[in-house]
Amino acid sequence: MSGGLYRSASAAPDGVPPAEDGVTLISVDTAVAGYEQAASPEAQPSNEGSTAGNSAVMAIGSLVSRIIGFVRNALIGMALGSGVGNAYTSAQFLPGQIYELLLGGILSSVLVPLLVRRRKADPDGGQEFTQKLLTFAAVSLGVATALVVVLAPVITWIQSSSDNPAAYNDLVTHFAYLILPIIFFTGLSALMGAVLNVRGHFAAPMWAPIANNIVVIATCGVFILFFAGDDLTVQSIGGGAVLLMGLGTLGGMVVQALTLMPALRKVGFSWKWRWDPRSLGLGEIGRLGGWMLCYVGANQLAVFMVVRILNSVAGDGSASTLAFNNVFLLTMMAHGIVGVSVMTALLPKMSAAAAEGRFSEVSADLSRGIRLVSAALAPIAVMYGVLAAPIAVMLFQGGKYTNHDALATGDVLVVAAFAVLPLSISYLCTYAFYSLQGNKTAALINLPVVAVRIAAYFALAAILDKSLSAAGMTAGNAISYVVSAAISLVVLRRQIGRLNLGSVAGSLLKVVAAAAIAAVLGLLVVRLMPGAGAPDGRGEAILQLLAGGAVILVVYLIAATTLRVREVSDVVSMVRRRLGR
Known part of the structure; x- marks a missing residue:
């Protein structure tokens, strides 16, 4: 339910969170929690590690992928600047949107459970069925991708704003021709990753996106080497520069898909051509995936709207699609490090309790999760x-991405700070529905949430100056997260009874108070530093980050401990005990 745009493989949350649209997805860099036990022991390779070992591999891979992903995004901005970078980013959104409609929601909600069942039930461990499924999917994705590429001018015209100069819309279309084929390779990567996860192999799907990012980073390096001296504007960029960035981006996803093939052979899966769509039970797949398609479709409508609004200011130097996407990735990083870690730990317990009708335990776990996430995310939000x-400035300034562009991105991040907590709380509520097998309920709740999100987009776009459009869209997301959490909590209370919201509210008030104290003192320290909160370069930015970050963290811990925020006090006590030993 996050309302994000392009779901970067390098920045997607760990584990199996709902993706931007709130649907549990298997992305090319996520693994299926719990599926390592799905296959029969004798069917699994003997060299597979334990669950703890797999978790460690995924955690390390995700951390490395996030770091390299931010290097990639920073270099894209440095190479292209904000104007051309906005057009490039807009073109990048298109394959992500279309992929989610074609396969994203159905993959994890229908196909992965189906693969798990066939893996256990079929004499050949689901080998033949999986071959037929991948054959059908490859053909379908190929046809859909070819059709989308042909229709690229129409798609970009629909998503572009009439306020943009023709040169901007043409540039988005030129990038789209080169980048849209990513749909095919993204689908293949996701399907191969699912096959590996079901067979207990998690390393390759987690590390493959790193190869993708390295290819794009290398492309940016070559681009800077040959085109750094050029006057790169929407009107002046040459065909060679567009071709290099477009093909480099496509090449990254091709490499990602290719790196998964050796892993398939390692787990004993041989991909043979088997065309037999009738044996796949497509009718059942369609029925089961209906609610997920509804869910994904609603959210992609919101994505379409926000891209169109941001495109309307992309040509006048304002923070637009590139800045919005960079900030969204930072928001998801905080959620992935903290929120998803808590969810991954709680979901098995909540699911087991729900299956046995112990709803009071589901309620207790949910309220405990909200308190934990709030206490941990508050200093990050500050x-x-x-x-x-x-x-x-530290992450994105450089090359064609000027100090003005970086500071404008910082303005968007200020607004995103207020979205971090509501985002994770809304995800926790969605996980509670999943533990209750309430996918339909989650999909129905998402409809009014998306309606509120889109209404907020248009209202804020009408009220705010164009230079604040990206910040306004981020605020619209934050509003929708709050609405999502509120509606979800009301529905959950009706389904499972008392939610201990009194204790949650009391804990949240203490967390907010501690965060406010830390924010005031942190802001005071930053204002006294060189650059006074608006650094002119990385030197001033580093000083502000070191001094301000230290003050915020220490003050928050002291204030939270003094206010007896239990979750923080427990962590502090544990650290003290370990230091004492």
Whole structure:
């Protein structure tokens, strides 16, 4: 339910969270929690590690992938600048949107459970069925991708704004021709990753996106080497520059798909051509995936709207699609590190309790999860708000991405600071529905949430100056997260009874108070530093980050401990005990 745009493989949350649209997805860099036990022991390779070992591999891979992903995004901005970068980013959104409609929601909600069942039930461990499924999917994805590429001018015209100069819309279309084939390779990567996950292999799907990012990073390096001296504007960029960035981006996803093939052979899966769609039970797949398609479709409508609004300001130097996407990835990083870690730990317990009708335990786990996530994310949210400018300068400034562009991105990050907590709380509620097998309920709740999100987009776009459009769209997301959490909690209370919201509210008030104290003192320190909160370069940004970050973290811990925020006090006590030993 996050309302994000392009779901970067390098920045997607760990584990199996709902993706931007709130649907549990198997992305090319996520693994299926719990599926390592799905296959029969004798069918699994003997060299597979334990669940703990797999989790460690995924955690390390995700951390490395996030770091390299931010290097990639920073280099894209440095190479292209904000104007051309906006057009490139807009073209990148298109394959992500279309892929989600074609396969994203159905993959994890229908196909992965189906593969697990066939893996256990079929004498050949689901080998033949999986071959037929991949054959059908490859043909379907190929036909759909070819059709989408042919229709690229129509798709970009629909998503573009009439306020943009023709040169901007043409540039988006030229990038789209080269980038849209990613749909095919994204689908193949996701399907191969699912096959590997079902067979207990998690390393390759987690590390493959790193190869993708390295290819794009190398492309940016070559681009800077040959085109750094050029006057790169929407009107002046040459065909060679467009061709290099477009093909380099496509090449990254091709490499990602190719790196998974040796892993398939390692787990004993041989991909042979088997065309037999009738044996796949497509009718059942369609019926089961209906609610997920509804869910994904609603969210992609919101994505379409926000891209169109941001495109309307992309040509006048304002923070637009590139800045919005960079900030969204930072928001999802915080959620992935903290929120998903809590969810991954709680979901098995909640699911087991729900299956046995112990709804009071589901309620207790949910309220405990909200308190944990809030206490852990509060200092991160404060840092995003207070240190937004130095964070943006540190991560993104350089080359064609000027200090003005970085500071404008920082303004968007200030707003995103208020979205971090509601985002993770709304995800926790969605996980509670999944533990209750309430996918339909989650899909129905998402409809009014998306309606509120789209209404907020248009209202804020009408009220705010164009230079604040990206910040306004981020605020629209934050509003929708709050609405999502509120509706979900009301529905959950009706389904499972008392939610202990009194204790949750009391804990949240203490967390907010501790965060406010940390924010005030952190802001005071930053204002006294060189650059006074608006650093002119990385030197000033680093000083502000070190001083402001230290003050915010220490003050928050002291204030939260003093206010007896239990979750923080428990962590502090544990650290003290370990230091004492």
